[in-house]
Amino acid sequence: MSDVTQTRHVPDRLNSRAARIFKSWEALLLAVAIAIFVINSFASPYFLSAWNLSDATFNFTEKAMIAFAMALLIISGEIDLSVASIIALASTAMGLALQYGAGTSELVIIGLTVGVLCGAFNGFFVTVLGLPSIVVTIGTMSLFRGISFIILGDDAFRGYPSSFSWFGQGYIYWVFTVEMLFFVIIAIIYGVLLHKTNFGRAVYAIGNNPTAALFSGIRVDRVKFILFLLTGLMSGIAAVCLTSRLGSTRPSIATGMELEVVTMVVLGGVNILGGSGTIPGVVIAAFVMGLVTFGLGLLNVPGIVMSIFIGLLLIGVIALPRLWAMVAARRKS
């Protein structure tokens, strides 16, 4: 600004971008991810193998697809606990369609459509009826999976066409899987959507202060409805990938995955109460969780014990900074 007469000029930014990125949650998380990577490569000789690492990505790619949409939803102040059940219902619908001779493209369309419809169902209860999303999605969590149980009972759908297996088992090039490609594309789309568009700005505004957002002319309910649709759609995509990878559908498919998705989002620095968080954070969190699970797996640590680490990680990443702040405040006074 060449305007010298300006008495009280307010600068655009105080801290440089680099300084802020350096001090961010994402930077800390990235350091954790690198540390885990290094520890793992020392702990197990099998870790640093391209094929093993490629296999490891299956630990998180499907969850991360949902986590991106969930991140937006949580930033806006809502939550969807029914995502794993949407996977079950979408997978069951695909299995049912298979019985009537659906081909790969029909299966995918059906899976995605069911996902979107489930999202719309959640969105209707939350935005039109104005009910709290946590209760609604605890309800639909039972309902969606319940429908799968009604249809399937103890049975399973099998015999998916071989072309269908491309989604969950295919490779694009060398060790790079189809799911990795989906993961990268979806991460970029959500990164742009949240950080570079008016829609993303609206999501932040709603999460920080829904009343002020409404008063600012943002169509709050419409934005939230779209977010539920997106979460449903991502669950549908995850259902296609997971069903393709497993090659079968059982009603218990993806049980408990909603918790891992929420953990991933929170670990990624998204405030569970809404208002803040970034997509790069969720991407790094996905890698952290994938690396921890994979590394412990190589050390023959059973899955259930890994969940202790995930749980500790979830609480620890939130508790430690707060503890640190409390200690610092006490030392000051």
Place this chain on the structure above:
Amino acid sequence: MSTRPAPHISPDVSPMVSMDMITKTFPGVKALDEVKLDLYPGQVTALVGENGAGKSTTVKILTGIYQPNGGTIRIDGNPISFASPNDAAKAGITAIHQETVLFDELSVAENIYIGHAPRTRLGLIDTAQMHRNAAKLLADIGAPFSSHTQLRDLGIANKHLVAIARALSVDARVVIMDEPTAALSHKEIEELYELVETLKSQGKAILFISHKFDEIFRIADRYTVFRDGAFVGDGRIDEISEGDLVTMMVGRSVDQIFPQSDHEIGDEVLKVVGYEHPTEFADISFSLNKGEILGFYGLVGAGRSEFMQALFGITKPSKGVCRINGDIKVIRSPADAVSNGIVYVPEDRGKQGAVIGLPIFQNITLPSLSKTSYKGFLKLAEEFKLAREYSQRLDLRAASLDQDVGNLSGGNQQKVVIAKWLATQPQVIILDEPTKGIDIGSKAAVHEFMSELAAQGLSVVMVSSEIPEIIGMSDRVIVMRDGRIAAELAKDELSPETLVRHAAGITSPTEEAAA
């Protein structure tokens, strides 16, 4: 004033509570700066000051909700400090707060006795005894409802009576009344005055906070004046005139505060006909002209904000037509209102105005994103440009434009909210209590700015409960009472008496009908 008994104050009586050199700071704001306040047994001390003078902070310190950063509180001459509201309660200090701090889900008796209910020998709450005690308290203050009533079923005036009963139930020595008459009808106010006399005769020290001067001169024995968080003066109420008290309060004479309004009033911009809502307001019709400042006056709870929110599309009126520049417009949501050139600066900045957690520039551009973006994609450079332009126009004081709005003072937050709306280039701007809770400097700036806006041809609707502001700023005033328009007054008809009469529903000074 003639009914008040002659003051029987012996000058050598020592204060029951005295606050000395009390300082309280919040990040970025000094709410109280070495203030002093003395409360005497059997006397009513009025704490006088404008919004933002530090009255509420004082109350919160006395009731143990805030801890002061400096200074001493003495009770009967002994220094004391309150770590929690419980400590203050134990010291015999109780408060009737401005907002009702009560529990909808509990019964009246439980609300009165929560925290100190009578116990049976087993340590359980003795409900029978509690209801007996509550019933007696309620009878004493003439409350027309049972102690078994659920609080949620009571109206606002009755909830106030519960709060008073609660204050009496703890057998307090010090009673703080924070604007106790704001939501009460004429008759209820009279009953409250009687109650205050009873408390005085019991030797309790009373701190009375009110904006109404007639009330202060009628009920108080002493006064203490704060301005901008600092102590200005205190003394006996019978030794000061109303004019002097006002001067102490605002620091200058009232008519200097308001800018000269030399704006031109043009053609009709907005016309509202027969707006009606099932429970909040009815039969609202008026018109607004280009370059005009239209004041909306009324008591708290008269339905002004509720009507404004309907006009802005937040709630839906059941009936009514809104014309903008002669064309009928249907406003179903704030988004509709904004696109039709109507914007609303709400009263509750924290809750409804600024998006705390987002930086200043994002707050300013929030309703104008369609202008600063390209096909839905953000353009930060454009955003900063717009934010820079309006923050300069409003003389915003901040460290940087990407600073969190939450770190700004109340006045600067207000500026961000106004900047946000001006950036949409509206035709009509609705300001709901635009200067409530901000310091005098910012207040004057807001007033100055309001007349500038009008001079530039913007139509301003100003909802205000402050009579000087209404009289000083408005070209025309609509007075609302019980959800209806009680009067429409031209500039030369405005006087404090007329406004109060219409707002309170007193048809003429001699014929005081109970509301």
Place this chain on the structure above:
Amino acid sequence: MTRLIPVRETILGGAILVLLLLISSRFADFVAPSNLANVFNDTAPLIILALGQMVVILTRCIDLSVAANLALTGMAVAMINVAMPGLPIPVIIAIAVLLGAIMGAINGVLVWKLAIPPIVVTLGTMTIFRGIIFLISDGKWVNSHEMSPAFTDFPRMVLLGLPVLSWAAIITIVLFGIMMARTQFGRSIFAVGGNPHAAVYTGIDVGKTQFWAFVVSGALAGLTGYLWVSRFAVAYVDIAGGFELEVVAACVIGGISIAGGIGSVGGAVLGAIFLGVVKNALPVVNISPFWQLAISGSAILIAVAFNARAGRNKGRIILKEAEATQ
């Protein structure tokens, strides 16, 4: 002057009665007193946990770790029983309650002192508790033949015509009835959830009240842990998996507002009984038990939609006529 809470309970009670009538019209045996007693006994763990969850939800929190807490306590007391078969049952119960309370206290401290959102805390502790079961048990089952007869027989013991398990639920209901209505803690819980801001003014410590709510919920989960393991005479990592959702469902169906402050002991109990009746009726009326999940999901949605409707229209009313017609 209608009081909302009893209305809600009456409607839910009515719904349960209608349900029973419908079932009895074709399967009269279902409503025989002995079968109803069985249904109640089967629902007892859910009732106990729902009451603990109610206290937590009333203070604007949620405890998703109850089922994991139950499973961990159950495994711990089962292993203690195997190691020391002679330990008397009251001691076992005391240990179970204490262990549960400690786990609840861990949740509570994280919520109170570090102000971490309850849903995050309990999601985390839920997975941690489950993992610990695996660690202490090495993934092995504790089977009935390893447990002492006294250990497994206790909940089945019949007193005055009802098994101890049922009595445990009844006693919990009575104690909670007294606690919620007649103690300072009970009223504080409503105050904290209904209006935390006002609670502070009244001298109630919001965080501390939430802490004790978690301790209560944890202690009941611990008690249920023993009852569950001894009743089914088996302990393993996955017992009561996903049961936390059924517990939350019972509360939501019972009209306890997830936003805090609104709810009643009667509501929570009826919510649990509703789910218990549905669960026990399905096999009787020849509907596949696979329907249960979908039915409880639908019940949650209907209940929450209904309660939200009933709770609405409490805004300020300004027009005098409108107030008069209320």
